[in-house]
Amino acid sequence: MEPLLKVTGLQKHFPIRKGLLQRQTGAVKAVDGLDFEVYPGETLGVVGESGCGKSTMGRLITRLLEPTGGKIEFQGTDISHLGVSGMRPLRRDVQMIFQDPYGSLNPRHTVGSIVSAPFKLQGVEPEGGVKKEVQRLLSLVGLNPEHYNRYPHEFSGGQRQRIGIARALALKPKLVVADEPVSALDVSIQAQVVNLLDDLQDELGLTYVFIAHDLSVVRHVSDRIAVMYLGKIVELADRKSLYESPMHPYTRALMSAVPIPDPRRKGVKSERILLQGDVPSPIAPPPGCRFHTRCWKATDLCRTQEPPLLELRPGQRVACHHPENAEGLTIPEPRESV
Ligand code: SF4
Ligand code: MG
Numbered sequence: 001m002e003p004l005l006k007v008t009g010l011q012k013h014f015p016i017r018k019g020l021l022q023r024q025t026g027a028v029k030a031v032d033g034l035d036f037e038v039y040p041g042e043t044l045g046v047v048g049e050s051g052c053g054k055s056t057m058g059r060l061i062t063r064l065l066e067p068t069g070g071k072i073e074f075q076g077t078d079i080s081h082l083g084v085s086g087m088r089p090l091r092r093d094v095q096m097i098f099q100d101p102y103g104s105l106n107p108r109h110t111v112g113s114i115v116s117a118p119f120k121l122q123g124v125e126p127e128g129g130v131k132k133e134v135q136r137l138l139s140l141v142g143l144n145p146e147h148y149n150r151y152p153h154e155f156s157g158g159q160r161q162r163i164g165i166a167r168a169l170a171l172k173p174k175l176v177v178a179d180e181p182v183s184a185l186d187v188s189i190q191a192q193v194v195n196l197l198d199d200l201q202d203e204l205g206l207t208y209v210f211i212a213h214d215l216s217v218v219r220h221v222s223d224r225i226a227v228m229y230l231g232k233i234v235e236l237a238d239r240k241s242l243y244e245s246p247m248h249p250y251t252r253a254l255m256s257a258v259p260i261p262d263p264r265r266k267g268v269k270s271e272r273i274l275l276q277g278d279v280p281s282p283i284a285p286p287p288g289c290r291f292h293t294r295c296w297k298a299t300d301l302c303r304t305q306e307p308p309l310l311e312l313r314p315g316q317r318v319a320c321h322h323p324e325n326a327e328g329l330t331i332p333e334p335r336e337s338v
Helices: 054-061 084-093 111-122 129-141 146-148 157-169 186-205 239-244 249-256 299-306
Strands: 005-018 022-038 043-047 069-074 093-098 175-179 207-212 224-229 232-238 310-313 317-320
Touching: 005 054, 022 207, 022 232, 054 093, 054 175, 054 207, 084 093, 084 111, 084 317, 093 157, 111 129, 111 146, 111 157, 129 146, 129 157, 157 186, 186 207, 224 239, 224 249, 232 239, 232 249, 239 249, 299 310
Parallel strands: 043 207, 043 224, 093 175, 175 207
Antiparallel strands: 005 022, 005 069, 224 232, 232 317, 310 317
16 A cells, blocks of 8 residues: 655754854754655554654644655655645645644634634635535534634633644545644543544544654554654554564653553563653754663663664564564664764
8 A cells, every 4th residue: 555645764953043143053853864654544643752853743744844854755746845835735635733722723713714714725615615514514523513603712622622623624634643632631531532533534534643742642543653752763563563562662661651451461561661861952862872871771882873763573663772572583783884
């Protein structure tokens, strides 16, 4: 199957400028070489601590940001550097749901005008008229279609996120990038919104990139999961492999923070791993493996040579010199650095 989205060597460095002449003195390497694909109909979960570059990645693949390196292909077309007019058709196909349902809805606009804004932007006249289509979208996301004349403050947090979802679906997109869509919501509401997204996926054949800061949120909805650390993917695997036999030490540490419903589940090491220290600065990431300053398995090799992301088991890619759960596997020798 051809991927809907293919990302190769994706990079976003934000220059840091100082002084009167605004000379560049360095760069924040927010996203520093990502390779992954997203297949039609799947959900790719993307997980990592704040500052790992996952939101920047989301803004790159929706082209709200332009990459400083690498390539983004959507349905086989290179969209990495398209300008406003080149991006216009893509704006229909790729939509984003934002983290903050409060900040992302204009408080002075009615729900009707918020949800119908994409029609105006794209010059689309929905069949049956705008009002009817807005009402259809509101019922689709579980809101009362008669409430199109209300304002965002009249809704709860969960309902506001439903409004954001209705707006994102207005143009019938193929790919929806959801950037921490539930992390601003009460825990009791989170599952409802996640389940709604899951139901909408089945109903509308959507493809998701679902960004979250911990593994518990994406657990039930992701087909595959990418774990990010300091601008890189350290592990990418199908859900079962990732949860049952995580291979990157960082994944294992994140996993150990997720409550395990069945402690008898085989292969899951359940002791809590508390990572020492903070995430290093993305301005000057550590040499070698970026995780070595916090990894309990780090060796001299880790401190000097960056481990490439390699497929160590079918469907499981890992960037680590000494992976976990690797019994019986041959780990390729590190290549000479060039
Ligand atoms: Fe830890 Fe070394 Fe693997 Fe990095 S490469 S995660 S430092 S064992
Ligand atoms: Mg699903």
